[in-house]
Amino acid sequence: MSKAGYYGDFGGAFIPEVLVSAFQELVEAFDQARADPSFWQEYVDLMSTYSCRPTPITYAGNLTRHFGWARIYIKREDLNHTGAHKANNVIGQGLLVKRMGKSRVIAETGAGQHGVATATMAAKFGFQCTIYMGEVDVARQRPNVFWMQRLGAEVIPVRDGSRTLKDAINEAFRDWVTHVDDTHYVLGTACGPHPFPEMVSYFQSIIGKEARGQILACEGRLPSRVYACVGGGSNALGIFSSFLDDPVELVGVEAGGRGLDTEAHASRLACGDASVGVAQGYKSFFLQDRDGQMKETHSIAAGLDYVGVSPVLASLHEQKKVRFEAATDREVLDAFSLTLKNEGVIPALESAHAFAQAFKEAPALSKDDILLINQSGRGDKDIFTIADALDDPEWKDFILGKAADYHA
Numbered sequence: 256m257s258k259a260g261y262y263g264d265f266g267g268a269f270i271p272e273v274l275v276s277a278f279q280e281l282v283e284a285f286d287q288a289r290a291d292p293s294f295w296q297e298y299v300d301l302m303s304t305y306s307c308r309p310t311p312i313t314y315a316g317n318l319t320r321h322f323g324w325a326r327i328y329i330k331r332e333d334l335n336h337t338g339a340h341k342a343n344n345v346i347g348q349g350l351l352v353k354r355m356g357k358s359r360v361i362a363e364t365g366a367g368q369h370g371v372a373t374a375t376m377a378a379k380f381g382f383q384c385t386i387y388m389g390e391v392d393v394a395r396q397r398p399n400v401f402w403m404q405r406l407g408a409e410v411i412p413v414r415d416g417s418r419t420l421k422d423a424i425n426e427a428f429r430d431w432v433t434h435v436d437d438t439h440y441v442l443g444t445a446c447g448p449h450p451f452p453e454m455v456s457y458f459q460s461i462i463g464k465e466a467r468g469q470i471l472a473c474e475g476r477l478p479s480r481v482y483a484c485v486g487g488g489s490n491a492l493g494i495f496s497s498f499l500d501d502p503v504e505l506v507g508v509e510a511g512g513r514g515l516d517t518e519a520h521a522s523r524l525a526c527g528d529a530s531v532g533v534a535q536g537y538k539s540f541f542l543q544d545r546d547g548q549m550k551e552t553h554s555i556a557a558g559l560d561y562v563g564v565s566p567v568l569a570s571l572h573e574q575k576k577v578r579f580e581a582a583t584d585r586e587v588l589d590a591f592s593l594t595l596k597n598e599g600v601i602p603a604l605e606s607a608h609a610f611a612q613a614f615k616e617a618p619a620l621s622k623d624d625i626l627l628i629n630q631s632g633r634g635d636k637d638i639f640t641i642a643d644a645l646d647d648p649e650w651k652d653f654i655l656g657k658a659a660d661y662h663a
């Protein structure tokens with residue numbers, strides 16, 4: 256890094272004047288915590304008693320035999336409390352909030368997973384909690400809204416713009432501007448202004464640290480390829496971080512949606528549709544038109560449906576340290592079913608993107624190859640989307656009945 260918060264030409268902190276001191280305070284708190292070995296130990300201890308860390312790696316013997324030779328392992332982030340790697344980030348930020356002596360947290364959420372994780376952390380630490388969520392998402396994601404409220408959080412529907420994730424982020428920043436003294440904004444992925452990309456990656460690096468030791472213990476050598484899905488980029492950076500200096504091929508898998516030849520996808524780095532710009536406080540690749548207006552994106556997985564991407568990944572892409580690919584909705588559903596039936600684990604639709612890409616590549620590999628797939632979360636939350644997509648008449652009535660409230 257040349258300048259604080261820059262990764263090559265990407266990153267930075269494009270923030271309004273009123274937030275400068277809040278960001279300075281956060282940078283200082285994070286730098287001090289990172290320099291203090293007892294902070295990481297406190298974090299690891301809490302994760303092991305509250306979120307089932309270390310999460311195991313699972314040898315996928317049936318998938319290995321199905322595709323031929325390459326030995327396939329799964330890193331089980333689905334076993335975290337609240338069902339995904341998001342716990343790693345929110346618990347870490349919670350410890351920082353405690354250090355800074357603040358009493359209130361706010362967050363944006365799209366599908367609601369980050370909102371539930373943040374509300375959970377707030378309940379555990381005793382913070383007040385407000386979650387901003389686009390009105391469209393509030394209607395689509397009733398179960399997550401239900402749990403956030405039960406956890407004691409206030410959920411505020413955002414009625415601006417397209418009433419989805421990016422509008423929720425803007426509203427959360429507006430709240431922060433007026434409550435900087437007692438409030439911390441818990442950003443959900445490795446995007447946004449410095450220090451968020453670095454800080455979120457730091458907490459998520461627990462995935463890679465564990466996985467590297469685990470695969471060495473099982474196989475006595477490193478994997479040949481590591482696969483992770485890429486929304487904002489936090490689970491990918493988390494697992495990749497421990498292999499950046501090794502002869503390991505790192506593969507980031509984006510949402511190919513209905514195909515990269517259509518407009519209905521959310522691929523920023525695997526295809527040429529995105530361009531460099533500054534939005535939401537950072538410089539990176541965005542899916543935008545020539546006037547800088549953000550485009551509509553699409554993915555079967557809500558967590559990958561985002562216009563921007565981590566500046567850290569944008570830089571790794573430019574340095575050719577990570578290869579970016581995309582998996583379509585169809586490929587993802589096939590990979591999801593295959594994984595479930597062969598291994599008895601339920602990947603989130605987001606995570607199934609990483610499986611889909613690994614499955615495309617596995618048949619051409621040899622018995623000397625080891626593949627490690629990051630299962631970022633569990634798929635129970637995707638019941639309606641999956642049942643709908645499978646189009647099974649036996650489940651139609653149930654799905655339509657629920658979907659009436661769900662797809663309002």
Ligand SMILES: *Cc1c(COP(=O)(O)O)cnc(C)c1O
Pocket residue numbers: 339340341368443444445484485486487488489490491558559603605606631632633
């Ligand atoms: C939110 C989410 C993602 C996408 O976020 P990243 O920051 O790209 O990791 C991926 N998988 C699951 C299960 C999620 O909940």
